[in-house]
Amino acid sequence: MDQVCGGTSEAKDATPDIQKICDKMKPHAEQKAGKKFDKFVAKSYKTQLVAGTNYFIKVHTGGDDYVHLCVYKQLACNGGKLELHGVQTTKTCNDPIVYF
Template identity: 50%
Template sequence: MSAKMMCGGLADAENASEEIQKICDIVKCQVEKKSGKTYNVFIAKSCKKQVVAGTNYFIKVHLGGDDHIHLRIFQGLPHAGGKLELISIKESMKLTDEIDHF
């Protein structure tokens, strides 16, 4: 991993990998339920990670056109089941909007 990260701190943004897209695919139905919308396009663009007692993922997702959403997803440690949980979303975001802690 090339992104600089310290325990508890938010790492630098990096391009979304296949792993990050898979995480988005897994939580897509949770996102749609929380937002009350259905997304035909749902492509992970970039991500910041925060190592805590598990990992917080802050992911910028392209929804089509100039529409984006930011997701905060928590993944527990493997011994705790490693479950993915959608924590929160920021809607009406643009490609140029910085991913920050929310």
């Protein structure tokens, strides 16, 4: 087990499943950020186990620009719905993913 309950995991390279989450969250992220993103490619992520899972995802949006997403996924028994809880803009590839 690589994660303490309530704490975040170590950063991992993004997987196709993480990219699927980003694809679903892109319009919501654009709305919260107030702009459109030409690219929206998941690069890395951390997870936090709560009553469901929080995903903190670093997303490349083109050039030197990145955003960080906080996405909550309900437990499957509660429907497994995804909700965008936050977006941090003006990030770079070197910015660590942190809880927000």
